[in-house]
Structure formats: structure tokens, C-alpha cells
Amino acid sequence: MRQPIDMKRFEQLKAAGDLPSPRGVAIAIIRLTQSPNVSAAELARAIRGDPAFVGRLVKAANSSLGAGKRAVVSVKDALMVLGLPSVRTMALGFSLLSNYRKGACGAFDYEHFWSFSLVMALSMQALALRVRVFAADEAFSVGLLARVGELALATLYPAEFGGVLREIAATPDLHQLELEEKAFAMTHCELGAAMLLDWGLPEVMVAPVQCYETPEQAGFAEASREAGVLQCLVLSRAIARLCLSPESEHANLMPPMLRLANRLGISHGDFIALCENVGREWGEWGKLLLLETRQAPAFSRLSSTKEAPVAEAARRPPDGAGQGPDAGDELRDDEAVRVLVIGANEDERACMRSTLDPDTFLITEEDDYDQGIERAIDIQPQLMVVDWGHAGCWADWIRALRDTRFGCSLYLLVLLDHLDEETLRKATEAGADDFLVRPVCPSALALRMQAGRRTILLQLRLEHEREELRHFAAELAISNRRLQEVAMTDVLTGVPNRRYAIDRLYMEWAACARHRRPLTVMVADLDGFKEINDAHGHDVGDMALRQVSEVLRGELRAQDVLCRMGGDEFLVICPDADLNAALACAERLRAAAANLEIETGGPQLRLSVSIGLAVRDESMPAMKALIKLADRGAFLAKARGRNCVVAPQLAGRAP
Numbered sequence: 001m002r003q004p005i006d007m008k009r010f011e012q013l014k015a016a017g018d019l020p021s022p023r024g025v026a027i028a029i030i031r032l033t034q035s036p037n038v039s040a041a042e043l044a045r046a047i048r049g050d051p052a053f054v055g056r057l058v059k060a061a062n063s064s065l066g067a068g069k070r071a072v073v074s075v076k077d078a079l080m081v082l083g084l085p086s087v088r089t090m091a092l093g094f095s096l097l098s099n100y101r102k103g104a105c106g107a108f109d110y111e112h113f114w115s116f117s118l119v120m121a122l123s124m125q126a127l128a129l130r131v132r133v134f135a136a137d138e139a140f141s142v143g144l145l146a147r148v149g150e151l152a153l154a155t156l157y158p159a160e161f162g163g164v165l166r167e168i169a170a171t172p173d174l175h176q177l178e179l180e181e182k183a184f185a186m187t188h189c190e191l192g193a194a195m196l197l198d199w200g201l202p203e204v205m206v207a208p209v210q211c212y213e214t215p216e217q218a219g220f221a222e223a224s225r226e227a228g229v230l231q232c233l234v235l236s237r238a239i240a241r242l243c244l245s246p247e248s249e250h251a252n253l254m255p256p257m258l259r260l261a262n263r264l265g266i267s268h269g270d271f272i273a274l275c276e277n278v279g280r281e282w283g284e285w286g287k288l289l290l291l292e293t294r295q296a297p298a299f300s301r302l303s304s305t306k307e308a309p310v311a312e313a314a315r316r317p318p319d320g321a322g323q324g325p326d327a328g329d330e331l332r333d334d335e336a337v338r339v340l341v342i343g344a345n346e347d348e349r350a351c352m353r354s355t356l357d358p359d360t361f362l363i364t365e366e367d368d369y370d371q372g373i374e375r376a377i378d379i380q381p382q383l384m385v386v387d388w389g390h391a392g393c394w395a396d397w398i399r400a401l402r403d404t405r406f407g408c409s410l411y412l413l414v415l416l417d418h419l420d421e422e423t424l425r426k427a428t429e430a431g432a433d434d435f436l437v438r439p440v441c442p443s444a445l446a447l448r449m450q451a452g453r454r455t456i457l458l459q460l461r462l463e464h465e466r467e468e469l470r471h472f473a474a475e476l477a478i479s480n481r482r483l484q485e486v487a488m489t490d491v492l493t494g495v496p497n498r499r500y501a502i503d504r505l506y507m508e509w510a511a512c513a514r515h516r517r518p519l520t521v522m523v524a525d526l527d528g529f530k531e532i533n534d535a536h537g538h539d540v541g542d543m544a545l546r547q548v549s550e551v552l553r554g555e556l557r558a559q560d561v562l563c564r565m566g567g568d569e570f571l572v573i574c575p576d577a578d579l580n581a582a583l584a585c586a587e588r589l590r591a592a593a594a595n596l597e598i599e600t601g602g603p604q605l606r607l608s609v610s611i612g613l614a615v616r617d618e619s620m621p622a623m624k625a626l627i628k629l630a631d632r633g634a635f636l637a638k639a640r641g642r643n644c645v646v647a648p649q650l651a652g653r654a655p
């Protein structure tokens, strides 16, 4: 698996101590479980030091057993059931949960985050038992930690991440990952995956975590374990979203979930039972973890969608490999439309019930206009039939409704007592889309309602296509970024290449000139490198180049950049470093290279480096002059016998 983010940056974040990390007894447990010789007794002793963890561990062991197994009551038994890797990640997950319940990012709802993660954990565990492509015990922790990157961004950059969240709240069409990419040059998925890898979670679980929010980019082989984990993560996220969303959104969220479950080969009935169990466990775990949970949704009532035969699942491409951005969200022509009828009389309602197919029109009725308004906010109908006799006085309210997010796409059919210019004008002004004149004729009603439904489906389809376009654009942006990274990186050593060096130097030159800050560059050229190639072969030469560049990079400050210009020549850009500071740094580089014992698998080799350096001064017309001067320094260093540092601006002074 490719590293999710630049490891140097990740190490810096880690070293700064700001990344969420386990505390207390969890550290002892994690350390012990990393040792292959740890005894169960030793580990049980450490675990008993945290009574809260004991309860959670035993409960997790019981949950991962599946039905009909003897209950686990002791820590030792729980250890046997779960195994060391799971205990380690559970200690980690629960420790984070206890220690990161609050934080500095005001816009980040920590309580909601953990409650959501808990549903994901329970759903992953339940799905793992059902689909059996990975272990249920590991699944719990993976679900619990799948969103840890968001917690990390909230912890590392509370103000900036808060800004991203506020932007999304104000404009829900924006994509969080894109905003994060712009703000932090990494996404929470990438950061989370890097953290999970660092904590030792297996790659087969981490790779899907990195892309389950954009499964269309995963590219896992069909029927691979990664593809299985990915599908379960996508579905667990959907279950968690449904559990934590307002009731009015439940009906919309359920059908895609059923389709995802169907693709995993889980029958309608089994899936509903699974969700209900997750809902129950959510409440129990919430009490154990002192986490706020909600009344679990009534899954069976929501599941009005007809069960698709499992055989159909086998014909569909599995998620991951060929899965589109809308995984499980495709629109169908038999999609049901939510209808709210306000104020029609009993005959008209009876006419609707007998004329309209209840599978395509989900009708809710309200007599009273006040109640109707509340109901509209609650169920967010897509089509509303209103009695204009009442609605006439509510024209302002209808206008206001049109300004809301759901109201602007609402299809509004008004029932008129009689047809006259003035009434029609007012209804049109208030935002009506169509009308029916009383007495209502059933065929006219059916025709108008079908027309409304077609418009709604068309709108949904357009929205769906827009969503697809956004996904493709995001995918393209990511591919472009990856391509750019490749184009700017030296393949052999992994450090930035000449192209990057020139671009970066332009930027630093301009910034330092603008702010009147020093800028130093070094040209570092290996000594006698050709002899290594000639004596030991090109492969050994390559090893030497890699090891030297790694050592040099390790000696630099965070803001300095080492680039390979080609062959055995490197350029170091040191912004904000004057000649004296850069001389000290160059001397460190020289000594580090000279002390390096190059491992070749055969003889250990040594080599040295000659370094020339130059600092930008006002008389230099352009950056080329700076490089030229540093180059001259390297030439003089060679002439002085190599393995030394020369700064021509110091008129011959060598350190």
C-alpha cells in the first residue's frame, strides 16, 4: 500500500505531539500486545488496571461471538476470543474515545463524532459476522477509528478545520475532502489512514479506510478482501448516517442502504434484523461509554422497498472495483415520491387514495394548515397538494417555503374552487407549479400528479448527474495532484527533482526578496562516486545515492529542501538562513555524509561530499546568479581536496 501522506510531514506532526494518541493504561496494553512473548496473565493484569476497559472488552468479546455461543465473563476469556491485535486496537480506540471527548475545535461536534463512530464500529462488527471476509473483532476497531482523521484535523488545526466545517454547513454542496485538500494539502481520509498504519492496523483494513468516502477511486480487485472491507465500510457509514439523521431524512436514506446490503448478498430480512440489533447495541454501548445515543430508527417500518432477489446481487458488479460514485444511489423509475396533502376534503383524499399507486406516491395528509406546516418541515415532501381556499391566506408562507433548500425544488399543486384570473395570478406568484379546479376529476388528478412526479424525478436525475460530475472533477483533481507529485519527484531517491527545485527556488527567491529575508542555496556534489559505480556496479551506486540523500535530508530543518539535480549532484534550498547559519548546516551535511557507512549487502562503503554555498544579496540580478555562485563554491571545494565546504562570498574562508 502506498503511504497515504508524505511520511516526513507525518513524522513532524507526530513529533510535535499534537496528533490524537492513546493515554494511560492503554499505552501499557498496546506496548505489551506488541511483544510476541507477552503472557495472557501479564496482559490481563494490565487490563484490570482500567476497570472501564475491562467492561468494554468483555462486551466486545460477547458481541463478536455471534449468536448461540457461551457468554464471555472474564478478561482472560475475552483475550482468547478477541486475540492480541484486536485488544491492542480496542485499547487504542477506547483510550482515544475517553480522552478526546472535547477539544478546541468549536465547530466539530465531538459527541456526535463518537456516537457516529460507535454505530460504524457495531455495524462493521455485525457485517463482518455476516459476510465473513474479515474478522469481526478487528472490524469493531476499524469502524470505531475509520473517521479518526477528522478528529486529528480538529485537534491539529482547530480554527482552520472549524472554518472548513462552517463552510460546508453554509453550502452543503461543497465537498469536505476538496476543502481539506485546499486547506491542509491532505484529507482526513489520508491522515486517518496514515495514523492507522502507524498504529499497526493491517493494510488490508487501512487501504479501504483511506477511500471508503470515495469508493469509486478505490480500484481494488473484484472479490478481494479489500473490496469486501470497503463495501462494509460504505454500508456501515450509511447505517450510522441514518441512525444520526433527523427522522425526516430516514425514508430517503433507507433504499440505498438496502441496495448496498443486497449487493453484499444480505437478504432484506437479514439486513433489517442486523440494523435493529446494531440499534439496540448502540443504546447499550452508549450507556457503557457514557455517550449520547438516540432512539434507533424503526428499520422495519422504513424498509418498504421490495426485497431484491439475492441472485440479482451476483449479477451486479461488486463495489470497489467497478463501483460508481453513487454506490447504491442510482435512480429508478419506480422511485417513490413523498407527497403532503394539506386541506383537501374527504372526497378528494379518497379520490387520491384510489387513483394513485401507493408504491409511487407516499401520501401524508393534514387537515389543518398549522399542522401541515410542521409536517412539511418534518417530512420534507417533494410534492405538495394544497387547498388554495386555505392556501390563499398562506401565500407568504408558501413563498418563504420556496426559499428553503427543500422548498425550492418542491412541486406545488393547488386545488382551486373556481378558475379566475386573479386567483391564478396569486397562486403563480406564490410559487404554484400547477392547478386543479374543483370538483376534482380522478383522471385529471392522476395526470397532474404523474406530471409532477416526472418533474421531480428529472430534477433528482439532474442532481444525481451533477453529483457524478463533482465526483469526476474531484477524481481528476486527485489524479492531477498525483501526476504532479510524480513529475516533481526523483524516482531513485524519492526527493524532489530538478524541476521542483527550480520552481521552488523561484518561489523562495520572490518571497525572500519581498520580505527582505536571507536565502541560501547549497550545491552538494558527491566525491569519487564514479569509482563506486565502476568498482561495484550501478546498482550499488544507486544504493549509495539513496542512502546519502536520506542522511542529508535527515540533517535539514523542516523548511529546508533537498533536491536531486541529476547524477550525484544535489541542491539544498535554505529559506531564512544567512551565510553563518547555512555554513553550520552545510558542515553538518558534510560530516553526516562522511560518517555514513553505506550498506550494500556486500562491502560497506564510504564516500564524502563537496559543498558550495551562496547567500542571496541585493546585487544579484536573478536566481541563476545565486546557483552559479554556489556551483562555483562546489568547484572550489573539489579543487581544495574534496570533503569540504566553500562559500565564495567569504573570500576563501573555509570552515
Ligand SMILES: Nc1nc2c(ncn2[C@@H]2O[C@H](COP(=O)(O)OP(=O)(O)OP(=O)(O)O)[C@@H](O)[C@H]2O)c(=O)[nH]1
Residues within 6 Å of the ligand: 492, 525, 526, 527, 528, 529, 530, 531, 533, 537, 538, 539, 540, 541, 542, 545, 566, 567, 568, 638
Ligand atoms: N549509480 C548511478 N550512477 C549515476 C546516476 N546518475 C549518474 N551517475 C554516475 O555518476 C557518476 C558521476 O561522475 P562524476 O561527475 O565524475 O563524479 P565523481 O566520480 O563523484 O567525481 P567528482 O565529482 O570529481 O568527485 C558517473 O559515473 C555517472 O554515470 C544514477 O542514477 N545512478
